[in-house]
Amino acid sequence: MxxxxxxxxxxxxxxxxxxxxxxxxxxxxxxxxxxxxxxxxxxxxxxxxxxxxxxxxxxxxxxxxxxxxxxxxxxxxxxxxxxxxxxxxxxxxxxxxxxxxxxxxxxNNQTPKIYTYTIINEYPHDMSSYTQGLEFYNGELYEGTGQYRESKLRKVDYKTGEVLKNIDLPNEYFGEGITIMNDKIYQLTWKKGTGFVYDVNTFEKTGSFKYGNSLEGWGICNDGSKLYKSDGTEKIWTLNPETLVEEEYIQAYHNKGKVVELNELEWVNEKIYANRWNKNGVAIINPENGAVEGVIDFTPLKDSVKQHPKLDVLNGIAYNPETGTLFVTGKYWDKLFEVEITEK
Incomplete structure (x- = not known):
């Protein structure tokens, strides 16, 4: 025993x-x-x-x-x-x-640089557009708008504000950012976990894709070979251009902490420019490591547009390589601003 x-x-x-x-x-x-x-x-x-x-x-x-x-x-x-x-x-x-x-x-080991802007031109903008995405492609301006039952994809004459082509999204979708690569328009939706693909010439819908790891769609841009997608957090996802699957992500950080609520994105001279929701500013982000290298404060622009009850925040960045200038607007703004960016 x-x-x-x-x-x-x-x-x-x-x-x-x-x-x-x-x-x-x-x-x-x-x-x-x-x-x-x-x-x-x-x-x-x-x-x-x-x-x-x-x-x-x-x-x-x-x-x-x-x-x-x-x-x-x-x-x-x-x-x-x-x-x-x-x-x-x-x-x-x-x-x-x-x-x-x-x-x-x-x-990050550096403080973000502060940039300012000079207004080069002002153009009319449809005040009924809840702007989510803005993009130049082959010298022409395209816009995606949001809100349920109001979301659209448009081609616009930016000098006159005339809508040259328009399609409405189904009522259940809240449109978000857009980008254009290889004659394909990519448009995100907010909470449905779905993005759409269109032919840039005909606006015919040619496909759709699911987000995967991120829960929402906010902004999207491209570098000519890859797509970059924001989801409302500090993360920016890289999408495979063939499968549109989210493969990896960077996190937007400066020397003090993370930068969240990244919205509309634009690829500008090897950097990602990101609107910040409710901040009326743009973060300049290194796509390799997520470093926020610069900040542009566009707050005064909101005072330069028609003041009305539905007026909302700055959103919409489009870089025109032909002029080397940025075009920015906001949700329910009556103006589109062409600006030149300089370090403060």
């Missing part, structure tokens, strides 16, 4: 870590310690980390990964995307594998 009890105790100790602590309990006792103040570190700085084991559990084979890539302590964080990252410690206890993780935020 004594032998039986002894074997039972030994057997139980094999099942339990440290003869009394389960693997779950061991993990609860462990933590990852870093030099990141408030779990944030600046791009280019060294990230130091270690596994804190205050109860001295018998741990072996400790290794670390950052977003799944092997990393060692005190490495400089260069060529990294900004935003939140998963720092994971893997280890073994009595031959059993386990891991714990910690979220680390990488901030």
């Amino acid at each position: 004594k032998l039986y009890k002894s074997l039972t105790i030994i057997f139980l100790c094999v099942l339990m870590v440290s003869c009394g602590a389960s693997i779950t309990e061991v993990k609860q006792d462990l933590s990852i310690t870093t030099n990141a103040q408030n779990d944030a570190v600046t791009l280019g700085d060294n990230l130091e980390f270690s596994l804190n084991n205050p109860k001295n559990h018998p741990i072996e084979n400790v290794s670390f990964t950052l977003d799944g890539n092997s990393v060692t302590s005190n490495e400089a964080l260069i060529n990294m995307k900004l935003g939140t990252h998963d720092l994971e410690a893997s280890f073994s206890v009595n031959g059993e594998q386990a891991s714990i993780s910690k979220s680390i935020t990488i901030l």
Whole structure:
């Protein structure tokens, strides 16, 4: 009987870590310690980390990964995307594998530059348009509008405001941003998780696509080969141009934190320009790492349009490569402004 009890105790100790602590309990006792103040570190700085084991559990084979890539302590964080990252410690206890993780935020190492604007021209704009997307393509202006039962896709003579071509979206869709690439118009909708594809010449709908990981559609732009999509958060998703599947994302961050509610997007000279919802401003974002490198404050423009009860925020950015200028407007604005951007 004594032998039986002894074997039972030994057997139980094999099942339990440290003869009394389960693997779950061991993990609860462990933590990852870093030099990141408030779990944030600046791009280019060294990230130091270690596994804190205050109860001295018998741990072996400790290794670390950052977003799944092997990393060692005190490495400089260069060529990294900004935003939140998963720092994971893997280890073994009595031959059993386990891991714990910690979220680390990488901030930009530079303060955003401040830009101002000069108005070059003012053009008429349909005051009934709840502007969501604005895009020049082959010298012609296209616009997507929102609101249920009011959403449209249009081709517009920007100098006169005349609508040259128009289609209405089905009533159940709330139209969002648009972009045009290779003679295809891509238009997002807000909460249906669906985008539409049209022939730019005929406005015939040729396809649709689902968003996948993001829940909403806000803004969209392209660099000539890839599509970039915002979802109302700090994330900008890259879409495969063939399948339109969301493949990866960047997170918009400056040196203090994240920039959320990114709305209409425009590709301008290798950067992403993003309207910020309810801010009447535009963030200039590095598409490689998400760094907010500049900010344009367009707040005064709202005072230059007709004031009326439905007047809403700035939204709509279109870059005209033929003139090298930006065209901006807003929701229910009666003017389209052509502006030139300069550093303040």
